[in-house]
Amino acid sequence: MFDKLKNKLSSDFPAVATPSQIDRRTVYLYRQNFGVNFGSVFVLEKYMFDSLFGNTEYELDAVKMNVQQKGIDETRKLFEAHWTGYCTDDDWDWLKSKGVQSVRLPIGYWAVDPRQFNSGTSFESVGAVYQNAWTIYKQYIQKAANYNISVVVDLHALPKGANTGGHSGERFDKAGFWSSSKAVDKAVAIVKFIASDLASFENVCALQVVNESDFDEAMGQKKYYFEAIKAIRSVNPDIPVVISDGWWPDQWVKFVNGHTKSGTDPGIVIDHHVYRCFSDDDKNKGVDQIIQDLAGSVLTNLSGPADFMIGEYSCVLDNSSWSKGNFDRQECVRRFGNEQARLFKERAGFGSYFWTFKFEHGDGGEWGFRPMVESGCIPSRSSEPQIPSGDEKDRLLGENLKAHEEYWNRQNPNEKYEHWRYKEGFETAWSDSVEFAKFDNSRIGRRAAWKSLRRQQHVASRGDSNFIWEWEQGFDKGLECFGY
Numbered sequence: 120m121f122d123k124l125k126n127k128l129s130s131d132f133p134a135v136a137t138p139s140q141i142d143r144r145t146v147y148l149y150r151q152n153f154g155v156n157f158g159s160v161f162v163l164e165k166y167m168f169d170s171l172f173g174n175t176e177y178e179l180d181a182v183k184m185n186v187q188q189k190g191i192d193e194t195r196k197l198f199e200a201h202w203t204g205y206c207t208d209d210d211w212d213w214l215k216s217k218g219v220q221s222v223r224l225p226i227g228y229w230a231v232d233p234r235q236f237n238s239g240t241s242f243e244s245v246g247a248v249y250q251n252a253w254t255i256y257k258q259y260i261q262k263a264a265n266y267n268i269s270v271v272v273d274l275h276a277l278p279k280g281a282n283t284g285g286h287s288g289e290r291f292d293k294a295g296f297w298s299s300s301k302a303v304d305k306a307v308a309i310v311k312f313i314a315s316d317l318a319s320f321e322n323v324c325a326l327q328v329v330n331e332s333d334f335d336e337a338m339g340q341k342k343y344y345f346e347a348i349k350a351i352r353s354v355n356p357d358i359p360v361v362i363s364d365g366w367w368p369d370q371w372v373k374f375v376n377g378h379t380k381s382g383t384d385p386g387i388v389i390d391h392h393v394y395r396c397f398s399d400d401d402k403n404k405g406v407d408q409i410i411q412d413l414a415g416s417v418l419t420n421l422s423g424p425a426d427f428m429i430g431e432y433s434c435v436l437d438n439s440s441w442s443k444g445n446f447d448r449q450e451c452v453r454r455f456g457n458e459q460a461r462l463f464k465e466r467a468g469f470g471s472y473f474w475t476f477k478f479e480h481g482d483g484g485e486w487g488f489r490p491m492v493e494s495g496c497i498p499s500r501s502s503e504p505q506i507p508s509g510d511e512k513d514r515l516l517g518e519n520l521k522a523h524e525e526y527w528n529r530q531n532p533n534e535k536y537e538h539w540r541y542k543e544g545f546e547t548a549w550s551d552s553v554e555f556a557k558f559d560n561s562r563i564g565r566r567a568a569w570k571s572l573r574r575q576q577h578v579a580s581r582g583d584s585n586f587i588w589e590w591e592q593g594f595d596k597g598l599e600c601f602g603y
Contacts, residue, residue: 130378131379131383132380133348133349133385134386135352135356135358135386135568136356137384138572141555143321147269147322147324148324148359149563149568150558150562150564151468151561151562151564151565152221152472153218153500154222154471155214155219155223155475155476156472156474157205157224157259157475157476158225158474158475158476160205160224160225161224161227161256162225162226162230162275162276163181164286167479167483168201168479171201176285176290177288178227178289179288180289182194182198182248185198186248191245194248195248195251198248198252202256203255206262213489214268217500218500218501218502219268220267220470220500221269221324221472222269223270224259224271224272226272226276227276228276228278228309229241229242229249230249230253231312231313233246233252234250235312236305237249239305260317261320264320267322267559269322269324270322271324271327271361271428271430271472272325272326274310274313274330276330277306278299278302279291279302280293280295281297281329281332282294282331282333286331297333297339298339303339303342303343303346306329306343306347307347310326313326314355323358325359325388325428326355326358326359327361327362328360328362329343329362330390332362332365333365341374344362348387352386357386359426360386360388361388361389361428362388362389366392368421369421371425372389372421372423372425376424376425382575384572387426388426388427388469388565389426389427390428390430391418391429392429392430392431394433396436397437401436401437406440407444410451410454410458417463418467426468426564426565427468427469428467428468428469428471428472429470430472431473432459432463432473433473433474433485434452434455434485434497435485435486436455449494452491452496453495456491456496460498468565469565470564474486500560501560502560504560505556506557507601507602512549512600515600516542516549520538520593523541524541536586537584537589538589540586540587544577544591544593545593545594547577548573548594548595548601549597549601551563562601562602562603570594570595574590574591
């Protein structure tokens with residue numbers, strides 16, 4: 120059985136469709152995103168919004184309690200009021216004013232067209248409460264589009280649980296999803312439905328197939344990822360598919376790169392979460408040490424290029440860290456948040472999504488996006504296009520091309536280099552960056568994927584060579600000089 124599964128996983132991922140032009144859809148799919156999570160909307164978590172829970176702890180128990188007390192119809196109205204009332208026009212206006220480009224919107228499997236998918240699940244008996252949830256979810260996508268904001272559709276909770284967290288919707292002693300073929304089949308059917316049903320929304324920038332998978336080297340995770348990606352590609356040829364790194368990023372870099380055919384883009388983004396308030400290791404560090412250690416601990420020592428996103432992070436540090444010195448809290452939180460933002464911009468091409476936007480009571484403090492942005496702990500961004508002049512481009516190209524030529528000519532004066540490829544790589548990166556910047560000052564984000572596609576086009580038009588690396592160096596320098 121294991122050998123059969125291993126052989127099944129030996130094939131390559133299907134490639135995404137190559138964009139024919141840099142239109143709005145292309146920018147949504149490939150740009151780097153300054154984003155935020157809309158937590159506790161379609162996957163309820165008590166610590167953020169508690170009024171629907173009573174004395175229960177999990178959404179399943181909460182909805183059953185409400186149905187028992189109020190009946191199906193009143194409970195449905197109560198939940199729908201929460202879903203529709205979470206984000207007001209003033210909230211959307213504020214998000215746009217701070218340069219937010221994307222929202223990660225978690226949803227539980229039970230809220231995706233429940234009449235089709237809830238049969239045989241724990242939520243079957245209360246499925247009628249969620250009968251309009253998917254329609255309301257799509258209204259969020261349309262509303263975001265009105266503000267040029269994209270949406271990561273995040274299937275946050277899976278049948279039988281991809282982990283044992285409260286965000287799985289019910290209590291689990293173990294993550295049962297990975298070993299249940301029925302649960303996996305249902306999840307694959309759900310993500311295929313989502314990919315098909317949302318194909319007309321140009322601002323759906325990714326589909327996440329699981330949140331925070333267990334830390335494991337299980338074949339079950341790889342099997343699900345393969346089947347989910349194949350199903351999604353069959354109905355939606357270009358949507359990026361987001362997989363969880365299970366707290367082990369390099370394992371999934373190797374997995375993706377090892378199953379990607381040379382010169383193609385599989386359209387896969389690896390989701391990594393950054394918290395420095397939960398582990399014993401972080402609790403044993405002081406605040407200054409945590410900030411100092413960030414650069415050496417966030418997405419380091421990876422076995423090759425891959426497109427990452429930071430799906431969740433916050434500015435929260437544990438009280439034990441604060442107790443290890445006399446700190447100016449506001450200044451330290453600002454340093455912590457800004458250092459995270461700097462590293463994420465450099466290392467997570469798809470972007471970063473703060474956890475979380477809203478709380479029922481109060482502003483969330485260091486868990487809250489609005490107070491962290493307004494205090495400068497998380498830097499906002501300008502949506503006004505910032506495009507260097509043509510003269511500046513020519514100056515930068517000339518200086519860097521000259522330095523490139525002189526360096527390599529010194530290394531081997533007899534080599535017949537193809538320095539023109541460096542120039543073409545630089546100019547391609549620059550012209551692409553201009554097109555992205557025209558749309559709300561966007562920047563190319565999924566750089567591993569975009570570079571692969573452009574490299575393939577360069578080889579097709581200009582021929583293969585032992586000096587393609589010169590094109591690659593020029594491309595990288597063009598992105599750098601444009602202002603990334």
